[in-house]
Amino acid sequence: xxxxxxxxxxxxxxxxxxxxxxxxxxxxxxxxxxxxxxxxxxxxxxxxxxxxxxxxxxxxxxxxxxxxxxxxxxxxxxxxxxxxxxxxxxxxxxxxxxxxxxxxxxxxxxxxxxxxxxxxxxxxxxxxxxxxxxxxxxxxxxxxxxxxxxxxxxxxxxxxxxxxxxxxxxxxxxxxxxxxxxxxxxxxxxxxxxxxxxxxxxxxxxxxxxxxxxxxxxxxxxxxxxxxxxxxxxxxxxxx
Amino acid sequence: xxxxxxxxxxxxxxxxxxxxxxxxxxxxxxxxxxxxxxxxxxxxxxxxxxxxxxxxxxxxxxxxxxxxxxxxxxxxxxxxxxxxxxxxxxxxxxxxxxxxxxxxxxxxxxxxxxxxxxxxxxxxxxxxxxxxxxxxxxxxxxxxxxxxxxxxxxxxxxxxxxxxxxxxxxxxxxxxxxxxxxxxxxxxxxxxxxxxxxxxxxxxxxxxxxxxxxxxxxxxxxxxxxxxxxxxxxxxxxxxxxxxxxxxxxxxxxxxxxxxxxxxxxxxxxxxxxxxxxxxxxxxxxxxxxxxxxxxxxxxxxxx
Ligand SMILES: Nc1ncnc2c1ncn2[C@@H]1O[C@H](COP(=O)(O)OP(=O)(O)OP(=O)(O)O)[C@@H](O)[C@H]1O
Ligand SMILES: [Mg+2]
Numbered sequence: 438x439x440x441x442x443x444x445x446x447x448x449x450x451x452x453x454x455x456x457x458x459x460x461x462x463x464x465x466x467x468x469x470x471x472x473x474x475x476x477x478x479x480x481x482x483x484x485x486x487x488x489x490x491x492x493x494x495x496x497x498x499x500x501x502x503x504x505x506x507x508x509x510x511x512x513x514x515x516x517x518x519x520x521x522x523x524x525x526x527x528x529x530x531x532x533x534x535x536x537x538x539x540x541x542x543x544x545x546x547x548x549x550x551x552x553x554x555x556x557x558x559x560x561x562x563x564x565x566x567x568x569x570x571x572x573x574x575x576x577x578x579x580x581x582x583x584x585x586x587x588x589x590x591x592x593x594x595x596x597x598x599x600x601x602x603x604x605x606x607x608x609x610x611x612x613x614x615x616x617x618x619x620x621x622x623x624x625x626x627x628x629x630x631x632x633x634x635x636x637x638x639x640x641x642x643x644x645x646x647x648x649x650x651x652x653x654x655x656x657x658x659x660x661x662x663x664x665x666x667x668x669x670x671x672x673x674x675x676x677x
Numbered sequence: 678x679x680x681x682x683x684x685x686x687x688x689x690x691x692x693x694x695x696x697x698x699x700x701x702x703x704x705x706x707x708x709x710x711x712x713x714x715x716x717x718x719x720x721x722x723x724x725x726x727x728x729x730x731x732x733x734x735x736x737x738x739x740x741x742x743x744x745x746x747x748x749x750x751x752x753x754x755x756x757x758x759x760x761x762x763x764x765x766x767x768x769x770x771x772x773x774x775x776x777x778x779x780x781x782x783x784x785x786x787x788x789x790x791x792x793x794x795x796x797x798x799x800x801x802x803x804x805x806x807x808x809x810x811x812x813x814x815x816x817x818x819x820x821x822x823x824x825x826x827x828x829x830x831x832x833x834x835x836x837x838x839x840x841x842x843x844x845x846x847x848x849x850x851x852x853x854x855x856x857x858x859x860x861x862x863x864x865x866x867x868x869x870x871x872x873x874x875x876x877x878x879x880x881x882x883x884x885x886x887x888x889x890x891x892x893x894x895x896x897x898x899x900x901x902x903x904x905x906x907x908x909x910x911x912x913x914x915x916x917x918x919x920x921x922x923x924x925x926x927x928x929x930x931x932x933x934x935x936x937x938x939x940x941x942x943x944x945x946x947x948x949x950x951x952x953x954x955x956x957x958x959x960x961x962x963x964x965x966x967x968x969x970x971x972x973x974x975x976x977x978x979x980x981x
Contacts, residue, residue, distance in 0.1 A: 492863050516869035528864040530857050537853055544850065545869045593869065 441468040443597050443628045444489070444520075449498035451481075451488050458484045460652040461498070466597065471619065471629045473639040473660065475673060476649035482632040483525050485649070486599050489630075490522050491515045502597070517545055521595035523603055527586040531575025535566060538574045538585055542592030551594065559588035562618050580611045587615075591622065598622065599630045604638060616642050636673035640664045648673070680945065684821030689944045691824050691832070695897075697936025698835035702890035703913030704920065704928035705842065706758075706883025712859040712923040713879055715774060719781040720761060721887060722910015723788035726903065728754035728888025729803070729895045730796050736806040743807045751888045758884025759877045766880075767873060792903035803899035813896065831893045838889055839929065845882070846925060855879055859923070908954065915961045921974025930972050935960060 444466035451459035459481045466472045476482050487493040489500055491512040500508045507515055516522075521542070530538050539559070543552050560567040563584040569577065577585060583603060590598055600619070604612040612635065620642045623629050633639035640646050640660040648656040648669065656669065663669050679685065703725055710718045732750035735741045741749060765784050769777045807813065813827040846852040854875045857865045866872045894909060895901055912935055920931025935957050943950045964971060 490867060492866070511871075512863070512866035513869050513871045516867055522867050524864060524867065528861060528867075530860050530864070532860055533853065533857060540850075541853065541857055541865075541868045541870075544854070589868075 442466065443468045443503060444630065445499075445501045446485075446489070447499045447501070449485070449488065449500065450496045451484055451493060452496050453484075453493075458652055459488065462647075462649070462652070462654050464647055464654070466628060466630050467645075468628055469623075469626065470645065471623045471631055471643040473631045473633060473643040473646045474649055475633055475636040475639055475646060477634065477673075479651070480649040481652045482649055483601055484652075486522060486525075486601050486630075486632060489515070489599065490520065516593065519593075519596035521590035521593045521598055523583075523586045523590045523598070523600040525601040525605075527579075527582045529574040529577065529582045529585055529589075531573065533574055534571050535574060535577070535585060536570040538589050539566075539592050542589035544593075546593070552592070555592055555594055559591055562591075562621065563588060580607050583607060583611075583615065587618065587622075591627075595627065597628050597630065599632070601632045602634060603631075604633065604635045612638060636669065637664075640669075682821070685944070687820050687822035688824060689940050691819075691822070691828050693937040693940040694933065695828050695831050695835075695936070696940060697916075697933035698832060699890045699894055699932075700909065700913045700916045700935050701929045701932025702835060702838065702886045703909060704917040704932050705925055706887050707914050707917040708920075708922050708925060708928040709855070709879050709883050711917070713855065713862075713876060714766070714770075714777070716766065716777050717781065717914070718766075718880075718883075719778075719910075720784035720788055721883065722906035722908075722913065723785050723792075724754055724758055724761070724884045724906070725887035725891035725894075725910060726792060726906030727757055727788060728884070729891040729901050729905065730792065731888070732806055732892050732895070733801055733803060733901055746806055747889075747892050750892060751885045754888030755881035755885040758880040758882075758887075761884075762877050762880040767876075789903050789907075796903065798903060800900045800902040803895035803901050807896055827896060831897070834889075834893065838886060842882075842886065842925070851875065851878060912954075912957045915957045919960055919964045919971055921971025924971070924973045924975075927971055927973035934972070 442465055446462060446464040448461045448463055449459050450461055462485065464474070474482055474485065484493060488495050491510050491514070494509050498508070499506060502518060502520065507518065530541060533541065539556065543555070546552055565581060566584055566588060569581065574582065574585060587600070587603060603615050603619070607615060616638045619629060619631065631639055631643060640663050643660045646657065646660045646663045647654050648663070656663065656666065703721065706721050707718060710716055728750050731753040732746050735746035735749040736743065761784060765780050766777055769780060804810065813825070813830065815826040816823045817826060817829065846855060854865065854870050858872055858875055862872055891906070913932065916931035916935045917928050918931070919934055920927030920929065938956050938960055939953060942956050943953055
């Protein structure tokens with residue numbers, strides 16, 4: 438059975454000066470799925486996402502999106518092709534209002550009706566945002582900023598949504614809520630590449646997972662299998 | 678009219694607002710570029726000078742009448758600002774900040790030398806652009822003070838330009854992108870925004886305002902020469918720092934403070950008129966001692 442591949446990373450190498458941060462990884466993201474990339478601090482998760490978006494340049498290897506080579510394309514071009522990122526640390530525009538932050542996500546869209554619909558959609562996902570539309574982004578709580586960062590990415594109506602540790606720094610109850618929302622977004626048709634340190638949460642909602650260690654993929658497989666894998670249990674789930 | 682009379686005060690007040698507004702128009706260009714790139718565009722005063730020359734030649738060589746000549750010049754300056762960013766600053770975006778700063782100083786010298794060589798060092802008279810000055814020289818009497826119509830015109834025009842600027846920055850999408858870039862460039866590009874285009878637009882906008890200021894300046898002081906951008910540029914830069922560099926309202930406040938101090942000090946202490954230009958520096962030093970971030974400036978946030 439051949440499934441449609443949205444994103445295909447092949448033998449990617451990334452350097453920061455002399456630091457070899459990504460050492461030849463290959464990743465496939467099939468359409469309609471949640472794919473997760475787990476790994477410890479400094480494994481290279483953020484670097485991988487940054488390279489896909491074009492903010493960091495690849496040394497060698499290939500990133501193909503819907504059949505088009507996007508390796509080292511500028512970030513704004515990559516976004517316009519339908520890839521949105523919920524960045525590490527949220528990166529809300531602190532002095533823009535919540536509404537303006539959302540509109541930044543929809544910056545290149547011309548379909549006023551569609552934008553309105555998507556606003557309603559994100560308010561459904563995160564009702565708290567609706568009450569804070571005119572508040573400055575920087576005055577939101579950490580959890581609210583994360584909701585805004587996810588919503589902002591959704592406002593571009595991406596074909597591929599990438600998220601960099603969306604559960605980081607959230608209270609346990611909110612972590613659960615965020616994972617539920619990610620699942621819901623996926624069920625409504627968006628393909629997702631999820632980067633997490635919270636391996637349990639990520640593997641629980643995803644279809645397939647990759648384990649990244651110091652720039653290399655050391656393990657991959659269907660998420661359910663990884664959840665039961667002894668090494669994963671030991672190293673990332675804190676059991677066994 | 679005595680020095681302590683109300684009408685004397687009023688007359689000076691109008692002059693102060695006019696001069697302050699002209700400084701503010703230039704200061705905005707410094708502050709917008711600094712807000713986005715943390716770069717002091719030392720060539721900014723020279724772009725004002727180029728704008729005045731553009732108006733001069735549009736009126737003389739192209740024999741346009743005054744208003745079309747001014748519009749052509751403002752658009753020409755906008756294009757020049759965009760071009761300077763593309764050629765001189767854009768290649769240095771990821772270089773150490775000092776490189777861009779040195780380039781800005783070099784660009785200033787270049788524009789001045791260019792003007793000397795191409796336009797000539799001999800001052801030209803801007804009177805040829807606005808031939809029909811009889812209306813502008815008309816004097817209105819307000820509260821006993823005699824104010825030339827030109828002063829009113831400049832103040833109203835300046836206010837209108839600022840209204841348009843605020844509309845662009847706070848009410849349009851490109852303005853929102855400008856503000857976003859001043860907070861976080863990589864994240865702005867993740868929103869699908871071509872950051873270099875927006876930066877280019879910012880340079881164009883600031884240059885257009887500087888040219889508008891220069892043209893109004895030349896209507897008041899009709900001497901056009903290659904170094905005419907230096908002093909107003911320097912004072913506008915001081916105005917931007919005094920008001921709080923990076924803040925557009927700050928540029929306006931700073932400009933008005935500088936204009937007021939300069940006009941009132943010279944009028945009420947005529948003996949000091951020789952030190953006219955020194956007042957700006959005294960204010961600069963004072964503000965750097967009292968509130969280094971400027972009147973409306975936030976605490977300096979160092980960008981990483
Ligand atoms: N801008 C940079 N300059 C130099 N080295 C960097 C830079 N960014 C990341 N690195 C290095 O690259 C490696 C991978 O970093 P990366 O941020 O991708 O890890 P990560 O998996 O996202 O970690 P975390 O879970 O802590 O966010 C690390 O060794 C890091 O020190
Ligand atoms: Mg990371």
